[in-house]
Amino acid sequence: MQKDLYPSRKGENTRIIERKDPVIHSESRDKGPLSHKDLDFYENNGYLLFEKMFNDEEVEIMKKELDSTMKENESRDADDVIKEPGSNEIRSVFETHKDGNFFQELSKNERIVKVAEQLLGDQVYINQSRINFKPGFKGKEFYWHSDFETWHVEDGMPNMRAVSCSIVLTDNYEYNGPLMLIPGSHKWFVSCPGETPDANYKSSLQKQELGVPDNESMKWLVDQAGGRIDRATGPAGSVLFFECNTMHGSAGNISPYPRSNVFFVYNSITNKLQEPFSGKEPRPEFVANRENVQPITPISGDISSRIKK
Amino acid sequence: MQKDLYPSRKGENTRIIERKDPVIHSESRDKGPLSHKDLDFYENNGYLLFEKMFNDEEVEIMKKELDSTMKENESRDADDVIKEPGSNEIRSVFETHKDGNFFQELSKNERIVKVAEQLLGDQVYINQSRINFKPGFKGKEFYWHSDFETWHVEDGMPNMRAVSCSIVLTDNYEYNGPLMLIPGSHKWFVSCPGETPDANYKSSLQKQELGVPDNESMKWLVDQAGGRIDRATGPAGSVLFFECNTMHGSAGNISPYPRSNVFFVYNSITNKLQEPFSGKEPRPEFVANRENVQPITPISGDISSRIKK
Numbered sequence: 001m002q003k004d005l006y007p008s009r010k011g012e013n014t015r016i017i018e019r020k021d022p023v024i025h026s027e028s029r030d031k032g033p034l035s036h037k038d039l040d041f042y043e044n045n046g047y048l049l050f051e052k053m054f055n056d057e058e059v060e061i062m063k064k065e066l067d068s069t070m071k072e073n074e075s076r077d078a079d080d081v082i083k084e085p086g087s088n089e090i091r092s093v094f095e096t097h098k099d100g101n102f103f104q105e106l107s108k109n110e111r112i113v114k115v116a117e118q119l120l121g122d123q124v125y126i127n128q129s130r131i132n133f134k135p136g137f138k139g140k141e142f143y144w145h146s147d148f149e150t151w152h153v154e155d156g157m158p159n160m161r162a163v164s165c166s167i168v169l170t171d172n173y174e175y176n177g178p179l180m181l182i183p184g185s186h187k188w189f190v191s192c193p194g195e196t197p198d199a200n201y202k203s204s205l206q207k208q209e210l211g212v213p214d215n216e217s218m219k220w221l222v223d224q225a226g227g228r229i230d231r232a233t234g235p236a237g238s239v240l241f242f243e244c245n246t247m248h249g250s251a252g253n254i255s256p257y258p259r260s261n262v263f264f265v266y267n268s269i270t271n272k273l274q275e276p277f278s279g280k281e282p283r284p285e286f287v288a289n290r291e292n293v294q295p296i297t298p299i300s301g302d303i304s305s306r307i308k309k
Numbered sequence: 310m311q312k313d314l315y316p317s318r319k320g321e322n323t324r325i326i327e328r329k330d331p332v333i334h335s336e337s338r339d340k341g342p343l344s345h346k347d348l349d350f351y352e353n354n355g356y357l358l359f360e361k362m363f364n365d366e367e368v369e370i371m372k373k374e375l376d377s378t379m380k381e382n383e384s385r386d387a388d389d390v391i392k393e394p395g396s397n398e399i400r401s402v403f404e405t406h407k408d409g410n411f412f413q414e415l416s417k418n419e420r421i422v423k424v425a426e427q428l429l430g431d432q433v434y435i436n437q438s439r440i441n442f443k444p445g446f447k448g449k450e451f452y453w454h455s456d457f458e459t460w461h462v463e464d465g466m467p468n469m470r471a472v473s474c475s476i477v478l479t480d481n482y483e484y485n486g487p488l489m490l491i492p493g494s495h496k497w498f499v500s501c502p503g504e505t506p507d508a509n510y511k512s513s514l515q516k517q518e519l520g521v522p523d524n525e526s527m528k529w530l531v532d533q534a535g536g537r538i539d540r541a542t543g544p545a546g547s548v549l550f551f552e553c554n555t556m557h558g559s560a561g562n563i564s565p566y567p568r569s570n571v572f573f574v575y576n577s578i579t580n581k582l583q584e585p586f587s588g589k590e591p592r593p594e595f596v597a598n599r600e601n602v603q604p605i606t607p608i609s610g611d612i613s614s615r616i617k618k
Contacts, residue, residue, distance in 0.1 A: 136524070137524050137527065141450075141560075141561050141563060143563055144563060173538070174483045174540060175489055175538040175540060175560075177560065180484055180563075180564075215445070215446050215565065218446065218565055219565040222564070222565050229482070229484040229564055231483060231484060249563050251450075251484075251486065251560040251561050251562070251563055252450050252560050252561050253560070254450060254452055254453060254489075254558050254560055255489075255531070255538055256524065256527055256528040256531050
């Protein structure tokens with residue numbers, strides 16, 4: 001068996017490990033659609049924001065599809081429907097890229113897939129997806145975390161060769177709890193203390209308790225960034241790509257403006273999931289993702305809705 | 310007895326009442342130190358921010374005094390020491406403008422007193438004061454509120470003729486939970502539902518439950534402002550003056566950067582407290598403030614510390 005390059009939750013104290021994987025793979029530098037400048041920014045900072053990659057009409061279609069998917073799932077009480085702690089309101093619906101629906105088609109859209117392919121230097125598949133709705137007035141904070149830490153420890157993602165793509169469907173302002181990112185934090189792995197219980201995924205999306213970096217490591221990462229914390233603000237239709245190990249979080253949202261987005265995680269086809277080093281059993285869909293995945297064939301950039309007019 | 314111009318917490322639903330008091334009093338327009346431009350901004354928006362009104366050396370002195378005041382109060386369990394909900398950490402110490410200490414001297418400093426006098430068009434006294442410490446990583450949000458609503462209903466402040474002065478002792482960034490303000494919101498009074506229990510002040514500073522504007526009113530106020538929410542960001546030493554009825558709040562702070570500030574509330578000497586219209590008994594110091602207050606005689610702009618070097 002392969003060596004665990006990124007051990008975490010072994011009951012030890014926090015420690016910071018240098019990243020072992022490349023960020024940009026050299027063979028993809030000249031492939032396009034991204035310029036060298038874009039690639040350099042991503043390599044140095046761990047994210048890349050495109051303003052209005054989708055136009056207003058496309059955003060309207062996506063919003064309608066998001067609303068109807070939320071409604072369809074209102075009465076379901078399943079692992080892939082995440083509700084607000086202490087309430088019945090839906091915050092996220094997972095696995096929206098399946099069953100031939102609108103979001104599956106969107107996830108194959110060449111505008112985003114080709115960016116993901118170039119960033120990962122490989123063909124890609126969707127490892128997970130979700131749509132998120134963060135209400136105004138009472139949107140909860142999401143504390144700092146690296147997605148990779150969880151995906152590695154709980155789901156069995158071996159290497160850092162995945163990228164998250166967030167299509168924002170509402171204007172993101174400084175004051176409605178935008179995603180915050182620590183520039184350059186993807187170059188370091190914060191190995192966290194604690195141990196993962198069985199089926200941790202059932203509760204961890206409501207309230208994080210494991211994989212939480214300590215204050216000292218967070219301070220260190222921000223210091224490495226020269227004290228900067230960046231925010232993904234921009235108009236609806238903007239798309240944020242961020243590296244799987246980029247430390248990110250968001251404050252609560254007391255503004256009247258809700259936030260919603262579509263979220264796809266593209267993983268390199270050569271970075272398929274395996275049994276986690278912890279030996280714990282992951283979500284069933286991630287066991288399926290160990291073998292049973294095919295690379296995406298990108299489809300034309302046209303966004304159309306299945307909604308009857 | 311005077312009529313209650315701003316009834317609230319009468320058990321009714323929320324309603325929005327037009328402000329009955331002037332914001333700027335005409336006789337003070339040409340008095341200085343503020344320009345007409347400053348006064349117009351304050352009149353229209355309900356706040357005014359001065360970058361670095363105090364220099365770095367002065368900020369250092371204030372920070373040391375704040376630290377030592379916090380330490381002196383660590384083991385005290387009194388109404389004027391506010392701790393984090395569910396912990397023993399100090400968040401605020403009240404009534405710091407008394408007993409001839411450093412903060413009393415600071416509260417009389419002519420740089421800020423003369424601004425307060427011009428904004429209120431009158432001589433002023435300190436109705437309350439506090440120093441605040443909001444830790445990094447886990448700073449709690451403070452939901453939208455108008456200070457005047459509480460001061461009127463609970464403490465017996467008859468009219469809108471007071472101004473809060475916040476001296477920020479740490480750099481305020483977009484990402485460490487800065488104060489957010491709704492421009493123009495001071496022109497409207499949001500009459501809140503519910504009824505105030507006796508001695509509400511003992512718990513309300515830890516967790517707000519009364520005097521909370523409803524979502525519809527908040528949306529309306531932000532719409533009136535053209536969808537804008539402003540943030541009081543700026544370097545340490547900046548001073549924010551905001552009108553007693555300006556709707557404000559702050560998101561939580563998950564950044565590593567703590568925030569601290571000194572907070573003085575200047576009230577017009579002709580707006581002295583009276584028995585609240587609710588008939589409830591306010592904090593003892595506010596009963597004393599009904600008669601027993603003298604206008605401040607501003608003192609020279611020099612900031613010096615009592616700390617032994």
